[in-house]
Amino acid sequence: MGSDLPKVLHPVAGRPMLRWVVDACLNAGVERCVVVVGYRGDEVKAALADEPRCVFVEQTEQLGTAHAADMARPVFEDVAPCDIFVLAGDGPLIRTQTLARLLEVHRRTRAAATLATAVLDDPSGYGRVLRSAAGAFDRIVEQKDASPDELAVREVNPSYYCFTSTALFEGIAQVGNQNAQGEYYITDVPAVLRDRGQTVTLVDAVPADDVLSINNPQQLADVDQVLRARIAGTPADTSKPGRNS
Numbered sequence: 001m002g003s004d005l006p007k008v009l010h011p012v013a014g015r016p017m018l019r020w021v022v023d024a025c026l027n028a029g030v031e032r033c034v035v036v037v038g039y040r041g042d043e044v045k046a047a048l049a050d051e052p053r054c055v056f057v058e059q060t061e062q063l064g065t066a067h068a069a070d071m072a073r074p075v076f077e078d079v080a081p082c083d084i085f086v087l088a089g090d091g092p093l094i095r096t097q098t099l100a101r102l103l104e105v106h107r108r109t110r111a112a113a114t115l116a117t118a119v120l121d122d123p124s125g126y127g128r129v130l131r132s133a134a135g136a137f138d139r140i141v142e143q144k145d146a147s148p149d150e151l152a153v154r155e156v157n158p159s160y161y162c163f164t165s166t167a168l169f170e171g172i173a174q175v176g177n178q179n180a181q182g183e184y185y186i187t188d189v190p191a192v193l194r195d196r197g198q199t200v201t202l203v204d205a206v207p208a209d210d211v212l213s214i215n216n217p218q219q220l221a222d223v224d225q226v227l228r229a230r231i232a233g234t235p236a237d238t239s240k241p242g243r244n245s
Contacts, residue, residue, distance in 0.1 A: 002217055006040045008089040009047055010220055013227040016047050017214065020092035020227070025085060026053060028099035034072040035089070038062065064183030066175045069168065076165050083107070084168055086161040086186060092227060093210040094160070102162050105203045112167035112198035113190045115140075116160035118206035125213060126156035127187050129202065137200040140187040144180040155204070157187060158211045167193055 001007055008018035022033050033054045037044045041058060048054045057071045069086050076082070083106060085099060098116060106114035115137070117129050128150050130138040140157050141150050163171075171189035179185065190200045212223050 001215075001220070004040075006044055007214070009043060010214075012092045012220065012224050013231060017092040017223075018044065018047065018089045021087055021089055021094055022048065022051065022054060024094045024096045024099060025087070026051075027096040028085075028103065030085065032075075034075050036068045036071050038068075064177065064181070065186040066172050066184035066189060069186050070172045070184075073169050073172075076169070079165075081164060081166050084163050084165050086159075086163060086168070088159045090214050091159065092214075093212060093223060093230075095210065098160065098205050098210070101205050102160060102203060105201055105205075106162040109199060109201045111162075111201040112164055112193045113171075114162045114201040114203060115157065115190060116203050116205040117155050118158050118208055118211045119155050119204065120208050120211060121154070123151075123154050123156045126158070126211070128153040129155045129157050131155075131202070137190060137194060137202050139191040139194075142179065142181075142185065142187060156211065158206045159186075160206060161186070161190075163189070167198060171196075 001010060003010070009016045011017070012020065025033055031053065033051070035044065035048065035054055035056050036059050037056050038059045041056070045056050055075060057075065059068050059071045061067070076084070083103060087094065102114055102116045115129070120126070125143060127140045127142045128146055129140055130150065130153065132138050143151065168189065171192040174192045175184050175188045177184050194200045209226060212219065212226065214220050214223055
């Protein structure tokens with residue numbers, strides 16, 4: 001990002017991008033946001049110091065997204081089973097209504113895991129969602145691990161998950177790191193649960209324009225434009241290079 005600032009604190013439409021994610025969760029009825037911090041975590045905590053519903057856990061080693069989610073395990077050990085959203089802190093275009101739909105489908109289908117997906121004209125850079133011949137969830141494959149046929153799939157994983165708490169942490173415990181990155185992927189947990197005979201539901205709920213990655217200053221500016229246009233109620237210009245739409 002060309003800055004020492006933690007990525008999730010870069011401003012988008014005048015606010016740290018993480019704040020947009022937290023607010024979407026709270027507006028969807030989330031009772032508590034568990035924020036996993038690492039690099040310069042004190043700054044992340046300070047940015048959310050005015051929100052008492054946020055609690056923080058630390059990931060001291062960067063071993064992958066499943067490892068990051070597992071850092072929240074102690075927070076849920078002494079509470080009744082519940083539903084948990086697992087989301088990326090660098091996705092400020094997330095919408096409350098998308099989370100509400102994800103949770104509604106998750107509960108209606110009595111799923112162990114529910115994933116919101118998106119269909120993109122250019123899926124480059126995103127994990128692909130693979131389905132069975134019957135259209136049910138099969139697995140997620142990261143781009144670096146995908147075959148040419150899998151790379152042709154346009155349905156992607158924008159990292160919007162809902163899990164039952166017991167299924168999430170039991171699934172994480174069975175995830176390995178035999179992949180191109182040598183990391184423990186949260187994307188492997190749904191397939192673990194499917195293999196255990198548990199229900200994994202897919203819902204095509206994320207508009208393509210909400211799936212914009214932020215990995216450099218230009219992409220940050222693009223997302224800022226989209227969010228400001230959304231707030232103003234006007235269409236955003238989606239013709240700039242670097243958009244995955």
